[in-house]
Amino acid sequence: METDDFNQELINFLVASPTPFHAVRNMIERLAVEGFTELQENDRWELTPGRYMVTRNRSSLIAFTVGTSPMVESGIRMVGAHTDSPCLKVKPNPERLKHGYQQLGVEVYGGVLLNPWFDRDLSLAGRVTHRNKNGQLVNTLIDLKKPMAVIPSLAIHLDQEPNKNPKINAETDIPPILLQEQEGFSLQMLIDEQIGGSEVLATDLFFYDTNPARIIGTNNEFLASARLDNLLSCFTGMTSLINANAELTSLLVCNDHEEVGSASIAGAEGTFLKDVLARITEAGEERLRTFSRSLLISTDNAHGIHPNYPDKHESNHGPILNKGPAIKYNANQRYATNSETAGYFKALCQQVEVPFQEFVNRADMACGSTIGPITAKEIGVRTLDVGVPTFAMHSIRELAGTQDAIGLVKVLTAFYQDDGPLGAE
Numbered sequence: 001m002e003t004d005d006f007n008q009e010l011i012n013f014l015v016a017s018p019t020p021f022h023a024v025r026n027m028i029e030r031l032a033v034e035g036f037t038e039l040q041e042n043d044r045w046e047l048t049p050g051r052y053m054v055t056r057n058r059s060s061l062i063a064f065t066v067g068t069s070p071m072v073e074s075g076i077r078m079v080g081a082h083t084d085s086p087c088l089k090v091k092p093n094p095e096r097l098k099h100g101y102q103q104l105g106v107e108v109y110g111g112v113l114l115n116p117w118f119d120r121d122l123s124l125a126g127r128v129t130h131r132n133k134n135g136q137l138v139n140t141l142i143d144l145k146k147p148m149a150v151i152p153s154l155a156i157h158l159d160q161e162p163n164k165n166p167k168i169n170a171e172t173d174i175p176p177i178l179l180q181e182q183e184g185f186s187l188q189m190l191i192d193e194q195i196g197g198s199e200v201l202a203t204d205l206f207f208y209d210t211n212p213a214r215i216i217g218t219n220n221e222f223l224a225s226a227r228l229d230n231l232l233s234c235f236t237g238m239t240s241l242i243n244a245n246a247e248l249t250s251l252l253v254c255n256d257h258e259e260v261g262s263a264s265i266a267g268a269e270g271t272f273l274k275d276v277l278a279r280i281t282e283a284g285e286e287r288l289r290t291f292s293r294s295l296l297i298s299t300d301n302a303h304g305i306h307p308n309y310p311d312k313h314e315s316n317h318g319p320i321l322n323k324g325p326a327i328k329y330n331a332n333q334r335y336a337t338n339s340e341t342a343g344y345f346k347a348l349c350q351q352v353e354v355p356f357q358e359f360v361n362r363a364d365m366a367c368g369s370t371i372g373p374i375t376a377k378e379i380g381v382r383t384l385d386v387g388v389p390t391f392a393m394h395s396i397r398e399l400a401g402t403q404d405a406i407g408l409v410k411v412l413t414a415f416y417q418d419d420g421p422l423g424a425e
Contacts (some may be wrong), residue, residue: 001095006239006406007215007223013235014225018125019206020059020083020256021141021355023231027238027254028053031063033241045279049246052163058127058139059083059091059256060266062276063241067248069419072286075293076277077250077416078381079240080268080371081233081300082258085226086110086394088117088174090124090205095186096175098381102185104149105174106207110259116396121147122176126205128191132200137201142194147210149176169198176207209396222403228398230258233299236388236405240412249280250416258300258371268371273284274378288380295422296383296413297345298372299408301400302359304325304389317360319389322401324355325408328370328385339345341384346410352414354407357389382423 017023028038053063060083067074073370087109094104108114123142132138151174156162168174179185188200213225237252244250257267264367281287302325305318319326327342328335342358349356361367374381388408391399 001368001406003007003403006191007402007407010223010235010405011213011215011225011230011391012182014227014231017227017231018143018208019127021127021204022125022143022233023083023101024058024061024254025141027061027063027234028055030238031242031363038062047280056272060272061254062251062273063238064251064276064280065165065244065249065282066245067243067246067250069249071245071249071281071290073293074248074419075295075422077244077418077422078253078294078296079237079251079412079415080253080255080296080298080375081237081369082230082255082268083234084110084256084259085231086112086228086259088112088207090203090207092306097181097405100181102175102179102182103177104187105175106163108170109206111389111394113168113392113395114174115166117174118151118153119165120150120396121210122151122207123147123210124149124190124205124207126203128195128200128205129202130195130200132196138197142191144190144194146211149178149207151176211397214361215402221310223400223402224397226396226398228400229301229393232301232388232400232405236408236412239300239409240416243413243425244416245419248419249417255371259399262371262374268374269378273375277379291379291381293422294340294381296375296379296381297412298370298371298375298383298385299412300370300385301390302328302387302389303393304391306391312365314360314362319357321389321391321399322403323389324349324357325386325404325411326357326359326389328387329358329360330367332367332368333373334367335385336376336383337385340423341349345384345386348411348418352410354410
């Protein structure tokens with residue numbers, strides 16, 4: 001696939017996926033076209049070599065191919081990512097009327113950079129649980145799409161030092177304004193049309209920026225978008241899995257709730273991946289032998305070195321956009337990479353002629369983490385952490401290089417096609 005075509009498909013996916021629920025739905029639709037059969041967790045699975053997918057909470061997805069080669073001999077090639085991004089989530093009873101303006105109360109989901117949320121054209125999307133006209137409980141995905149909310153900044157004349165000491169109170173400063181006072185206003189009114197006027201019982205709704213993803217830069221070097229962390233990795237993993245070697249068993253797991261610790265039914269610390277692996281592998285010693293021959297590549301964006309803040313990076317480990325995926329290390333196992341798994345990934349990069357970089361936090365700065373160490377702990381497979389270098393991570397609009405995502409696809413595709421031993425013996 002040409003780079004421009006790939007990036008346009010990635011942009012389309014980002015725009016169509018304002019929430020984890022939408023991302024999973026879009027991946028299901030794409031994978032179905034490519035011959036993946038959707039399974040249900042409450043059914044009995046009778047698997048033969050072929051392509052399958054299953055969801056949990058409709059916000060996490062596992063897609064996998066059962067190969068013709070015995071798993072106990074070839075292992076399982078796994079790639080991991082996450083479907084959620086930091087954002088503002090609507091509270092259960094959100095309606096507020098203050099000084100003639102209708103607002104919705106929100107909670108901060110994950111480690112949000114709050115300043116960039118001000119003065120944006122916001123809309124609302126997510127999942128609504130409601131009772132339909134037949135009295136049945138159903139879930140419906142909604143996306144209002146229209147710019148219908150904003151969080152205005154306080155004028156500089158009313159704040160003495162906004163650029164020196166910015167302080168944001170997450171409870172009082174960020175409830176979006178939707179309209180001026182209107183009798184009978186409610187969240188139900190906003191979403192009535194998309195759920196057929198039925199009774200809303202509960203919601204998982206999130207605000208998002210309606211400014212679409214796009215290629216920017218004087219020479220089109222950059223991709224600007226919300227949710228690059230980590231829908232970019234979901235898309236690259238899915239694209240690579242579609243081209244997997246049919247003789248080998250390969251898997252993509254895209255977990256929800258990574259940004260809030262992964263401790264949920266759909267998160268990496270939950271049992272989703274473990275349960276699926278239990279159903280596609282032989283029990284007992286054969287499963288342990290399979291896992292010993294398996295490898296997980298955890299793909300989650302890395303911090304590109306910012307030219308205005310170079311002192312925030314370790315001097316020898318500042319990834320540059322468009323210079324290849326970054327292998328992520330941490331001595332305290334916040335990333336799961338070791339010499340064996342890093343060496344294997346470097347060899348894959350060299351095989352497909354994709355440059356690679358390495359990332360380590362400054363020793364005097366705290367390090368984030370990923371699903372990599374969690375999955376390594378829960379499943380017991382060799383793991384490494386890699387990611388596309390990114391600016392403004394956790395902002396409402398992030399920035400990546402236009403060459404890096406397709407570079408990662410090339411490496412992951414080589415991984416899914418590699419019929420040799422996974423790493424050093």
